[in-house]
Amino acid sequence: MDALIEKLKTQIIEQLNLAEVKPADINPDAPLFGDGLGLDSIDALELIVLLEKHYGIKIQDPKDGKTIFQSVRTMAEYIKSQGKS
Amino acid sequence: MDTTITTYTRIRRQGILSNDQLFYEHNGEAATFAGDAYKHLQLSYPKFHKMDLLCKAGLLATETALKDHASFQSLDMSRVAIVLANRASSLETDRQHQRSISDKSNYFPSPAVFVYTLPNIVIGEIAIKYKITGENAFFVCEHFDAALLHDYAETLLKSEHTDAVLAGWTDVDQGLTDTLIYLVERSTDSNKNTNFKPHSFETINQLYTL
Numbered sequence A: 001m002d003a004l005i006e007k008l009k010t011q012i013i014e015q016l017n018l019a020e021v022k023p024a025d026i027n028p029d030a031p032l033f034g035d036g037l038g039l040d041s042i043d044a045l046e047l048i049v050l051l052e053k054h055y056g057i058k059i060q061d062p063k064d065g066k067t068i069f070q071s072v073r074t075m076a077e078y079i080k081s082q083g084k085s
Numbered sequence B: 001m002d003t004t005i006t007t008y009t010r011i012r013r014q015g016i017l018s019n020d021q022l023f024y025e026h027n028g029e030a031a032t033f034a035g036d037a038y039k040h041l042q043l044s045y046p047k048f049h050k051m052d053l054l055c056k057a058g059l060l061a062t063e064t065a066l067k068d069h070a071s072f073q074s075l076d077m078s079r080v081a082i083v084l085a086n087r088a089s090s091l092e093t094d095r096q097h098q099r100s101i102s103d104k105s106n107y108f109p110s111p112a113v114f115v116y117t118l119p120n121i122v123i124g125e126i127a128i129k130y131k132i133t134g135e136n137a138f139f140v141c142e143h144f145d146a147a148l149l150h151d152y153a154e155t156l157l158k159s160e161h162t163d164a165v166l167a168g169w170t171d172v173d174q175g176l177t178d179t180l181i182y183l184v185e186r187s188t189d190s191n192k193n194t195n196f197k198p199h200s201f202e203t204i205n206q207l208y209t210l
Helices: A002-015 A041-055 A060-070 A071-082 B028-040 B046-050 B053-066 B070-074 B091-101 B119-129 B144-156 B201-208
Strands: B005-012 B016-017 B021-025 B080-086 B136-138 B165-173 B176-186
Touching: A002 A071, A002 B028, A041 A071, B005 B053, B005 B144, B005 B201, B016 B053, B021 B028, B028 B053, B028 B070, B028 B144, B028 B176, B053 B091, B053 B119, B053 B165, B053 B176, B080 B119, B091 B165, B119 B136, B144 B165, B144 B176, B144 B201, B176 B201
Parallel strands: B080 B136, B080 B165
Antiparallel strands: B005 B016, B005 B176, B016 B021, B165 B176
């Protein structure tokens, strides 16, 4: 799980152009939206693209996004649960 | 009504000239210009890195023009207008988006790229950064048109709703930026007595040829 979390951090930084953020700056349990990384609605769409592009996962129900994208850890757990890690 | 250009910035050939001073000279690859200029300006605005080059150029020019223009902050931002124009519209980003959708077997359009496939987004980015909420307009022209920019700004300044106009040209094509941003205000005793420039076709053309 830790290796997947670290990989995800790098992919998020690259996909979202977070040029001033380093993987070590991202707390895997911190909220991705709001107080955490301060991502916006376009970033949310980019995270959906990231899951599809790198892990072949399509989120069928947009309501699931709120749980999946809560933090880097919840993203990693979701990827594992889909057997795609 | 006399009007004055109270500050300006010209970005051309990857160098930044502001108010007759060379502010930044870039000797590296064109692709690193915006990021290196951002560092040189010591900006702290993470959103910058998500923007396309057109928005980055507009923001860099605006920031350079306004950073030492103390009186700008005293303006009522609901009475500041933004009027910009260019030739290539958002073509650079349009091409990038087109590349991401041209291969049906590798079809991953980026929402973060797609949002910049309109040229007037640069106005939005400048307005957000400086909390400007006045009138705005973006024109796509075949070539730099000083008369259009001049006349539109003058019309706004003659109205009861505008005290200053951030105007200019910002064009990006093939990775190269061609940007002139300037601020037009009604002439006052204080801004007439310094080295500010009269707002005229001639001045705008002179600044563009720098």
